[in-house]
Amino acid sequence: MTDTRRGLAFVAPLFTGVVFFCLIPAAACAVLSLFRWSLTSPPSFVGLENYRTLLGDPLFLQAAINTLILSLVVPLQVAGSFALALFLRRTTPWHRLLRLVVFLPTLVSPVALYIMWRSIFFADMGLLNRLLDLVGVAAPLWLEDPGWAKAAVMVVLLWESIGGFQMLFFLAGLRQIPEQLHDMARLDGLPLRRRIRDIYWPWMRSLVGFNLCLGFIGAIQGGFEIAFLMTGGGPLRSTTTLSYLLYENAFQWQKMGYGAAVGVLMFLMISPLLALKWKGAPRD
Numbered sequence: 001m002t003d004t005r006r007g008l009a010f011v012a013p014l015f016t017g018v019v020f021f022c023l024i025p026a027a028a029c030a031v032l033s034l035f036r037w038s039l040t041s042p043p044s045f046v047g048l049e050n051y052r053t054l055l056g057d058p059l060f061l062q063a064a065i066n067t068l069i070l071s072l073v074v075p076l077q078v079a080g081s082f083a084l085a086l087f088l089r090r091t092t093p094w095h096r097l098l099r100l101v102v103f104l105p106t107l108v109s110p111v112a113l114y115i116m117w118r119s120i121f122f123a124d125m126g127l128l129n130r131l132l133d134l135v136g137v138a139a140p141l142w143l144e145d146p147g148w149a150k151a152a153v154m155v156v157l158l159w160e161s162i163g164g165f166q167m168l169f170f171l172a173g174l175r176q177i178p179e180q181l182h183d184m185a186r187l188d189g190l191p192l193r194r195r196i197r198d199i200y201w202p203w204m205r206s207l208v209g210f211n212l213c214l215g216f217i218g219a220i221q222g223g224f225e226i227a228f229l230m231t232g233g234g235p236l237r238s239t240t241t242l243s244y245l246l247y248e249n250a251f252q253w254q255k256m257g258y259g260a261a262v263g264v265l266m267f268l269m270i271s272p273l274l275a276l277k278w279k280g281a282p283r284d
Contacts, residue, residue, distance in 0.1 A: 029263050062240065071215075076162075115229060123144055220269055227241050233245075
């Protein structure tokens, strides 16, 4: 009993934080989604009306499609992070320096990153279009054309995350592979494709699935900062994500119940991924 109490004492701060900062706000959001509330008038109970309106709202459907399209970058993030981990798994000083360099974007504030990329993608004065002009390539209107704006956002999402925590997970996983397997592969002269298939994949399969689930959860939940700072959700709503739509409804248009309903539907979208993440999380 003493060990049990000691264990509960250690987990109590974390459990308290989860209750007060996750569970209680989530329950309040679910309750609020059943009301109509504009912050300036008392809330009125409307039941499931917010959900019925939301599911028929073309703006919500467009934001959901945009979010799913932007989440297609997740497999590229995982594959790129795995490739970087393979390249940087050595412990030489040069590889340690490269690990720090590729991890730096994760440490920088997203606000600074997105403002920097917005200046790079400017149509007239942007660095990218100037470089394209130098080589005689017609520069597109990156943030003013719906198709190119979505592509630009996906490029930034890939760039900022490919050397982040997923790469660290893969580095930790690669360290668990016995060094004898690497030595045998070198002695047999196995090409990289065979090493990935016969050595890396059997050991890293569960970690790849874990990172994919984690990436898709983050993609469905995220997208607010980049939409707010780079594109403003445009042009023509082409980069409006679900999280940005939630912000607009709740804090710009003061439709708190409607915004809460968006949040609840986002949670329902990621619930299957949460179950897969829990099931596929590495146990060792």
